[in-house]
Amino acid sequence: MTAPSEPGHARPDPSLSAIISERRHLINLAYRLLGTLADAEDVVQETYARWYAMSRPQQEAIRSPGAWLTTVAGRICLDLLGSARARRESYVGEWIPEPLPDRTEWTGGRPGGVSADPADRVTLDESVNMAFLVVLESMTPAERVAFVLHDVFRYSFAEVAGIVGRTPAACRQLASSARRRIRASQALPAPSARRDDVVRDFKRAWEAKDIGALIGLLAPEATMISDGGGLASTALHPIEGGERIARYALTIAAVAPGLTILERTVNGQPGLVAQRDGAVSAVMAFEVVDDRITRIWAVRNPDKLRPWTDGTDGTDG
Template identity: 75%
Template sequence: MTNRFEPGHGRPDPALSAIMSERRQLINLAYRLLGSLADAEDVVQETYARWYAMPRRQRDAIASPGGWLTTVASRICLNLLGSARARRERYVGEWIPEPLPERREWTDGVTADPADRITLDESVNMAFLVVLESMTPAERVAFILHDVFRYSFAEVAEIVGRTPAACRQLASSARRRIRASQAPATPTTAQAGIVRDFKRAWEAKDVSALIGLLDPDATVIADGGGLVGAVLRPIAGRERIARAYLDVARIAPDLTLLERTVNGQPGLIAQQHGITVTVFAFRIAGDRITNIWAVRNPEKLRPWTAG
C-alpha cells in the first residue's frame, strides 16, 4: 500500500495505518453481506471516501475509527441490499453469489493487494451465501454482524437503527434459516473425492457414474447474467442433470476441467483456451451431490481469469 498524504500537509496522515488496516475487515464484511466482490470493493471505496470527506478535526474526534468505518460500510450495504431485490428481478436468469478462489489461487494482477482478499471460512461457502440471499436485508446484516463478526446486539442496533431486542430476533430468525438448510457435515477430503469422481465421470461421458454421484433430488443453477449462454431455470433431478452435462461435453469438447477451491470448499472450474469460463460450487450431503452452482457470468469471474 503506498503512503497517502493528508491534503494540504507535507507529511503522512498519522492515523492512516490504523484506518487502512481496517480495509480487509471491511472487504470481508461487505462481501458476506452482498455476495459480490465487486460491490464489496465499491462499498469500501465509498466508506473511505466519506471518511476523508470529513474535516480533519472531525475525524480526530472519532474515538473508534474502525467502528465508524464498520458502521458506515454496514449501512451502505443495508441500503444496497434493499435495492438489490429490485435489481435482481431484472437480472437475466438466476443470480448466484460471486465465487472466490483460494487465496493462493488468486490471479496475479486482479486483486494484488492482500488486504482486498477474502478470508475463506464456512461463512463464505456457496450454500451459506445462497441461504443468506433468502433473508431480509435486516436479518442478513444482524446475523452477519453478530454471529460472524461478533458485534454485540447493542452495536448492531446502532448500525441498523433498531432496538437490541429486535436485532436479537432478526439474528435468531436468520439462524433458523441456516440450520434448516444445513446438510450433515461431510469431511473436506470426502467432498474433494466426490467432486473428483464427478469430474472424471463427466470427462468420460459416463452417465451412470454421474447419476450415481447425484442425489435423486439434486438441482443445478447456472448464472450467465444474460452475457453468456446458461440455462435460465434450475435443472432438477439427477437423470436430467447427468444428461445436461453430457450435452455440454458434446457441445464444448474443448473444455478443460480443473479441481479448485471455490469459496473454501472443493469445486471445479472449466477453461477454454486457458481462460476460466465457468466456476462450479457444490453442496454435498453424505456421499451425494445435492446442489451445483455454475457461475458463467464473466463479470463474476475476474479473480479466476488472466488479464
C-alpha cells in the first residue's frame, strides 16, 4: 500500500511505516470477527480509507495510530456483524466460515502472477480452527467483538469498551457470556498426531468405498454440515448420525466419479480437499474426539473457496 500524496506535503509521511505495519494485525482481527477473508479485506480497506481521508494535522494529532486503526476496524466489524446476522438468516442452506489453507500448501500467487502480501495472511492458531469459529458465529455481535478483542488479542476491557461502545463492566460480562458458550461447546480434542491419523483413515475408507470403516471412524452422534451457498447438490440441512454420514459420503463418491481427495491443512487442523477435473470442489474440516470424528464441516460455496482456487493466499502458519 502506498500513501496518497497530499497537497503541500512533499516530505514522506513519518507515520507511513507504522500505519502499514498494522495491516496484518487488522486482517487477523477482522477475519476472526467476521469469518471470511473477503469481508476482512474489505474492512481493512475501509479502515485505511478513513485514515487517509483525514488531513495530515488530523493524523499527527492521533497519539497511537495503531489503536485508532483497531478501534475503527472493530467498529466496522461490529456494524457488519449486525447486518450479517440478517443476511445469514436468508442464506440458502447452512452457513460455515470461510476455510483457509496453510501457507505451505498455497499453490501460487495472486491472479496475474503477483505474490500475496505477507501482511494479508491470517495466522493459523487455535482461535481460527473451524470448531472455534463456528461457536463465535453463535454469539451476539457485541459478545463476539468483546471476547475476541479481550481473550484472543488481549485488549483490556477499557480498550474494548471504547470499541464496543459499552462500559468496561458490560464488556467484561459480554466476554464472560461468550466464554461460557465456548466451554459448553468444547470437547477434549484428540492429540494432533491422532487427528492426522483419523482424517487420513477417513480419506482411505472413503476412497475404498468401505462403509464399515467409515462408520467405525465416525462417532454415532456425529454431525456433518455442508455449505454450498445454494448449490443444488449440497445438503441443505445437517446430516446427523455416523451411519447416515457414511452413506452420504459414498453417495457423493458414486455421483461424482473421478473425485480426488487430498490431505490438507484447513484452518490449522487436519482436513481434506476434494478435487474434480483438477478444480477444488469442496474443503472439509473435522473435529476428532476420542479417536472418532464428531463433526465435519464441508464448504462447497465457490465464493468461499477463493483462497484454494485462485491462488489468493490468506494464511501464515
